[in-house]
Amino acid sequence: MRKFIVLLCGILFSMSIAAGTLEVIDLKCEKVNTGGGFHPHPKSPALTPTVYINENTVSFGSELEGFELQILDEDGVVVYSTIISAGTSLVVLPSTLSGDYEIRFVTDDYYYYGFITL
Numbered sequence: 001m002r003k004f005i006v007l008l009c010g011i012l013f014s015m016s017i018a019a020g021t022l023e024v025i026d027l028k029c030e031k032v033n034t035g036g037g038f039h040p041h042p043k044s045p046a047l048t049p050t051v052y053i054n055e056n057t058v059s060f061g062s063e064l065e066g067f068e069l070q071i072l073d074e075d076g077v078v079v080y081s082t083i084i085s086a087g088t089s090l091v092v093l094p095s096t097l098s099g100d101y102e103i104r105f106v107t108d109d110y111y112y113y114g115f116i117t118l
Contacts, residue, residue: 025051025058025103027112049105053116056097059090064105071116072102093118 027048051060058069064084069091071080079101080094097118105112 022052022054025053025114025116027051027105027114029110029112031110032106032108048112051103051105051112051114056093056095056118057090058093058103060084060105061089062086067105067107070104070106071097072104074100076102 029048049061049063051058051064053059065086065088067084069082069084070078071093073079080097082091084091084105100115100117103114103116
């Protein structure tokens with residue numbers, strides 16, 4: 001079943017690229033402010049993951065398993081969130097979201113963020 005889902009995602013990516021609707025989300029990385037302890041050599045991820053959006057579908061690689069996907073409005077309020085479970089490579093955002101948002105992929109130590117328009 002997992003191989004089928006991966007194959008299906010690959011086919012969808014190919015179709016989206018051919019149609020010209022697949023967009024890369026430009027992500028940046030920030031350290032989560034834990035507020036405690038001295039860390040002389042803070043570590044951050046070496047590579048920023050590649051994340052795509054096609055209308056209201058966000059797709060990504062397995063390196064984001066376990067992260068929380070958050071959508072924030074212009075006031076910084078989380079209007080949607082979900083945990084990315086193992087084997088998940090895409091999330092369909094609610095069709096009720098419309099406008100400009102910040103997208104975040106959050107873990108305990110750091111988060112990736114970018115901006116999307118739905």
